[in-house]
Amino acid sequence: MFECFTMASWSPYIVGAGIGVLSWLTFLLSDHPLGCSTAYARTAGMVESVLSQKNVGKMPYYRKFAPKVEWQWMLVLGVVIGAFISAYLSGTFSLQAVPPLFADTFGTGAALRFAVALVGGVLMGLGARWAGGCTSGHGISGTLQLSVASWIAAVCFFAGGILVAGMIYGFPIL
Amino acid sequence: MALKQLRSNTRAQLVLGLVFGVAFGFLLQKGGVTEYGVILGQLLLTDFTVVKVMLAAIVVGMIGVFLMNRAGMVSLHTRSGSVGATVIGGLIFGAGFAVLGYCPGTAAGAFGSGALDAAIGMIGIAIGAGIFARFYPALDRTVLKRGEFPAETIPELVGMKRGMVVAVVAVLILCLLYSFEVLGI
Numbered sequence: 001m002f003e004c005f006t007m008a009s010w011s012p013y014i015v016g017a018g019i020g021v022l023s024w025l026t027f028l029l030s031d032h033p034l035g036c037s038t039a040y041a042r043t044a045g046m047v048e049s050v051l052s053q054k055n056v057g058k059m060p061y062y063r064k065f066a067p068k069v070e071w072q073w074m075l076v077l078g079v080v081i082g083a084f085i086s087a088y089l090s091g092t093f094s095l096q097a098v099p100p101l102f103a104d105t106f107g108t109g110a111a112l113r114f115a116v117a118l119v120g121g122v123l124m125g126l127g128a129r130w131a132g133g134c135t136s137g138h139g140i141s142g143t144l145q146l147s148v149a150s151w152i153a154a155v156c157f158f159a160g161g162i163l164v165a166g167m168i169y170g171f172p173i174l
Numbered sequence: 175m176a177l178k179q180l181r182s183n184t185r186a187q188l189v190l191g192l193v194f195g196v197a198f199g200f201l202l203q204k205g206g207v208t209e210y211g212v213i214l215g216q217l218l219l220t221d222f223t224v225v226k227v228m229l230a231a232i233v234v235g236m237i238g239v240f241l242m243n244r245a246g247m248v249s250l251h252t253r254s255g256s257v258g259a260t261v262i263g264g265l266i267f268g269a270g271f272a273v274l275g276y277c278p279g280t281a282a283g284a285f286g287s288g289a290l291d292a293a294i295g296m297i298g299i300a301i302g303a304g305i306f307a308r309f310y311p312a313l314d315r316t317v318l319k320r321g322e323f324p325a326e327t328i329p330e331l332v333g334m335k336r337g338m339v340v341a342v343v344a345v346l347i348l349c350l351l352y353s354f355e356v357l358g359i
Contacts, residue, residue: 007204012223013351015205016230022197023235027248030190031181034198036278037303040296044304060314061307071191076282078195079202083286086203095288099210099275110290117291120274121281121298122305127270128278129306130313131263132253135277138264139228142252144235146328146339149255153264154228158217160268165217168272 008090023141032071033145035137037128039073041065044125105169131156177247199283208283210275210291217272222359226351233347240340257321274298 004010019034026032045067049056056062087093097110106112128134131153133142139157142150180186205227206212215221242248271277274295276284281299284292306313325331329339353359 009206010201010204012205012207012226013230015201015207016227016232017234018201019198019227019231020234020236020238022194022201023231024238024242026194027239028177028242029180030187030194031249032191033251034194036282037299040278040300041303041307044300044307047300048304059307059310061310069188071187074188074191075195075198076279078192078197079199079279079282080195080286081192082196082199082201083203083208083283084199085196086200087287090204093288095290097290099289099291101211101214102275113291114294117274117295118298118301120270120272121295121300122270122302123298124267124270124274124278124295125299125302125304126306127263127265127267127302128299129263129303129310130318131260131267132255134267134279135228135271136279140231140235144232144239145250145252146236146336146343147252147255148323148325148328148331149253149260151328152255152323153260153267156261156264157268157271160265161217161271162219162268164269164272165214169214169218171218 005086006089006091008092019140020144023144030071033137033141034075035072035133035141036076036079037125037134037137038065039076040125041129042067042070042073101169127160198279199286202280202283203287208276208280208287208289208292210284210289213275213277213280214272222354226354229347229351233344236340237344240336244337252326254326255323256319257323258317258319260323261321262317270302 023034026034042065045056045062049067056067084093098108098113102113131138133150133153135157138150138153143154202208205223207224207227212221212223216224239248243250276292276295278299281292281295285296329336
């Protein structure tokens with residue numbers, strides 16, 4: 001009966017449907033859509049308030065999104081734990097610095113991959129807050145509420161991603 | 175009403191956030207979308223796992239949230255957007271999506287499955303969000319409100335009843351997913 005928990009992977013449709021049901025529960029019990037990127041902005045604010053003496057809480061952006069641990073921050077923490085449980089149960093947990101696809105093209109050096117990941121992360125954090133959401137906040141939660149901005153954001157996420165991925169690895173169709 | 179009390183109970187909400195996060199991370203990992211190769215495969219159009227997960231989540235989520243909203247059980251949380259915010263930000267996000275190979279949610283899941291580059295990516299995302307916060311007042315004055323979209327939701331935009339739009343979008347998504355299977359994508 002519990003075999004499904006130890007399987008390495010599930011059908012993307014089962015997983016997607018599960019996330020859909022999860023979104024019902026977050027709306028119902030927490031009055032929140034699923035989303036992740038605001039938690040990173042709050043974290044940036046918390047780090048800044050430790051590092052600098054200035055009152056970070058007075059910055060206009062942090063007045064909108066107070067730098068504190070709240071529902072979504074706990075959600076992102078939970079994602080780390082949930083993914084660990086899943087990987088551990090299926091025996092696929094392993095520490096890895098360089099993903100195989102990246103290593104095939106750019107070598108197994110961790111320093112290069114970490115530098116690239118840092119740059120990619122900065123772009124992503126900037127873009128997510130600029131657009132007001134990420135692949136979960138806009139891409140799933142906003143689109144399922146039929147938000148115009150979220151559908152346009154999701155298209156732009158993939159348009160920008162397809163373009164830059166093609167620039168990195170070559171366009172498969174060409 | 176008990177639901178109202180639960181929603182305003184800060185401590186209970188921290189616990190619920192964690193529980194929902196554990197379920198979300200578990201699902202993302204089981205779906206394989208916490209892997210760099212799967213996300214890049216989507217952006218290189220060789221692996222459609224990410225789009226399948228997202229479309230299935232949208233169709234299931236959309237119908238349930240619509241019905242609960244109509245029954246007065248949940249309220250919606252949509253915001254307006256603009257070319258200056260949504261399109262420019264979305265394209266910057268897309269570039270980061272390809273370079274990092276994870277998104278803010280799946281990076282956390284990838285880190286939980288042992289990907290150390292995803293942890294570096296998470297630090298990057300927080301730095302990027304911090305940069306945005308710093309420049310927010312200037313950006314808000316200049317680009318963010320440029321070209322505001324005429325409506326907040328698709329039903330308002332097309333002038334149709336929400337239930338009708340839900341039905342149309344659900345049918346379109348199911349046709350798309352069905353064609354993926356027929357074409358072997």
